[in-house]
Amino acid sequence: MMLLPELFQKENINEELISSYLDTKNLPDPDLLIRTSGELRVSNFLLWQIAYSEFYITDTLWPDFDKDELLKAVESYSKRQRRFGGR
Numbered sequence: 001m002m003l004l005p006e007l008f009q010k011e012n013i014n015e016e017l018i019s020s021y022l023d024t025k026n027l028p029d030p031d032l033l034i035r036t037s038g039e040l041r042v043s044n045f046l047l048w049q050i051a052y053s054e055f056y057i058t059d060t061l062w063p064d065f066d067k068d069e070l071l072k073a074v075e076s077y078s079k080r081q082r083r084f085g086g087r
Contacts, residue, residue, distance in 0.1 A: 024049055032077045034070075036062045052084045 006012065019025055029049045033042070038059040042050065056073040058065070 018048065022048060029053065031082075032056060032073065034058070034065075034073050036060055036065050052082075054080055054082065 007017070024046070029051070030046065030053045033046075033050050033053045033055050035042075035055060035057045038057065040057060054077055056076055058069060058073070060069050
């Protein structure tokens with residue numbers, strides 16, 4: 001049985017360690033994920049990072065997503081009460 005480095009022992013594995021290995025490690029997690037074309041799936045996009053993100057789903061196709069559509073998404077987001085996993 002091969003021994004893992006101390007860093008990778010189960011008691012040392014936590015959210016911070018996992019996040020440090022992601023390409024987005026130097027970026028904040030997104031607060032809002034906008035999904036265009038009415039799709040209701042995330043397609044494995046930023047799965048770890050969007051755990052507490054709010055979703056905005058629009059039927060507008062990406063090429064047609066303009067400033068007005070962005071403002072609609074931001075307005076919708078601004079009306080939400082964020083709980084970050086709590087009740």
